[in-house]
Amino acid sequence: MIGVVGAIARCWKSWRYIYAVQDLYPETARALDVLGNGPFYRLCRRANIALLRGADAVVAINRAMADHIGFMLGNQDNVQVIPNWADGQKIGPPTTRPVPSPWSTPAIWAWPKRSTP
Numbered sequence: 746m747i748g749v750v751g752a753i754a755r756c757w758k759s760w761r762y763i764y765a766v767q768d769l770y771p772e773t774a775r776a777l778d779v780l781g782n783g784p785f786y787r788l789c790r791r792a793n794i795a796l797l798r799g800a801d802a803v804v805a806i807n808r809a810m811a812d813h814i815g816f817m818l819g820n821q822d823n824v825q826v827i828p829n830w831a832d833g834q835k836i837g838p839p840t841t842r843p844v845p846s847p848w849s850t851p852a853i854w855a856w857p858k859r860s861t862p
Contacts, residue, residue: 748796749792749796751764762800767806771789774786797814805826806828806829807826
C-alpha cells in the first residue's frame with residue numbers, strides 16, 4: 746500500500762507518480778488462502794485498484810502481472826513491463842573455472858622488524 750504515499754504527494758504537490766507493482770496485495774493473500782473474501786479483502790482490493798487507476802503509469806515486473814493488472818483495471822494502456830530479474834540465458838555461472846596465473850597474484854613481502862638498541 747505504498748502507493749498511498751504517491752497518491753497523497755500527487756494531491757498535495759501536484760506531482761506525477763508511477764506505481765511500481767512488485768506484488769499484488771490482497772490478491773496474493775487471497776490466492777494463498779491467507780485472507781478470505783471478507784470486508785477487509787474487498788476494502789484493500791478497492792483501494793489498490795483506485796491507486797492503480799490514479800497512477801500516471803503502472804510498472805509490472807513481468808508480462809503475466811501486467812496482464813492481471815490490465816484485467817483488474819479494464820485496460821492495459823497505462824501498464825508497462827520492466828523486469829527486475831536478471832536474464833538467466835545471458836547471466837549465469839562460468840562454464841569453466843579459470844586457472845590463475847602465478848604472476849597475477851600479488852606477492853606478499855615480509856620485512857623483518859628492526860630491533861631497537
